[in-house]
Amino acid sequence: MYYAVIFTSRRTEVEEGYAETAIRMMELAKQQPGFIGVESARNEMGITVSYWESLEAIKTWKANTEHLFAQEKGKSTWYKNYKVRIAKVEREYEF
Amino acid sequence: MYYAVIFTSRRTEVEEGYAETAIRMMELAKQQPGFIGVESARNEMGITVSYWESLEAIKTWKANTEHLFAQEKGKSTWYKNYKVRIAKVEREYEF
Numbered sequence: 001m002y003y004a005v006i007f008t009s010r011r012t013e014v015e016e017g018y019a020e021t022a023i024r025m026m027e028l029a030k031q032q033p034g035f036i037g038v039e040s041a042r043n044e045m046g047i048t049v050s051y052w053e054s055l056e057a058i059k060t061w062k063a064n065t066e067h068l069f070a071q072e073k074g075k076s077t078w079y080k081n082y083k084v085r086i087a088k089v090e091r092e093y094e095f
Numbered sequence: 096m097y098y099a100v101i102f103t104s105r106r107t108e109v110e111e112g113y114a115e116t117a118i119r120m121m122e123l124a125k126q127q128p129g130f131i132g133v134e135s136a137r138n139e140m141g142i143t144v145s146y147w148e149s150l151e152a153i154k155t156w157k158a159n160t161e162h163l164f165a166q167e168k169g170k171s172t173w174y175k176n177y178k179v180r181i182a183k184v185e186r187e188y189e190f
Contacts, residue, residue, distance in 0.1 A: 086097060
């Protein structure tokens with residue numbers, strides 16, 4: 001059992017600082033305890049799904065100082081709106 | 096409480112029939128009992144997340160005849176690989 005954080009967003013027009021911060025946040029997330037993986041796609045809407053071993057790990061990542069800074073900047077500058085869903089993966093299959 | 100189906104995929108080069116079927120499946124999904132919503136983004140990777148009221152609703156949609164047909168065609172023609180995760184949404188917040 002593990003958890004998925006589904007982050008869906010719509011961006012503003014502001015590009016300044018966005019790409020660098022997005023890359024940095026990916027790198028930083030990967031270093032967190034309990035991090036499993038991340039997948040991302042964007043066109044009109046952006047969807048990033050990150051996978052975590054526990055709710056505790058998600059909570060710790062959300063409270064990371066550098067991440068908090070990025071979240072604030074996201075709200076003030078880069079995102080029109082976003083939604084975060086925390087979900088427990090109950091089954092999976094692949095092809 | 097509701098469920099998310101996280102569908103991540105990588106496409107082949109084959110375009111024939113793909114867009115029409117993707118649109119048709121979106122329309123068809125929206126008509127299913129227990130369907131809540133769907134969000135989709137694609138660049139190198141595609142991520143589609145659909146939301147459902149119950150596992151039962153997800154199972155019924157997966158077994159829909161026209162959808163089964165599209166799933167087979169997806170495996171034989173449109174997708175290099177994909178992964179489906181069924182997850183229970185436990186909390187959410189938005190900006």
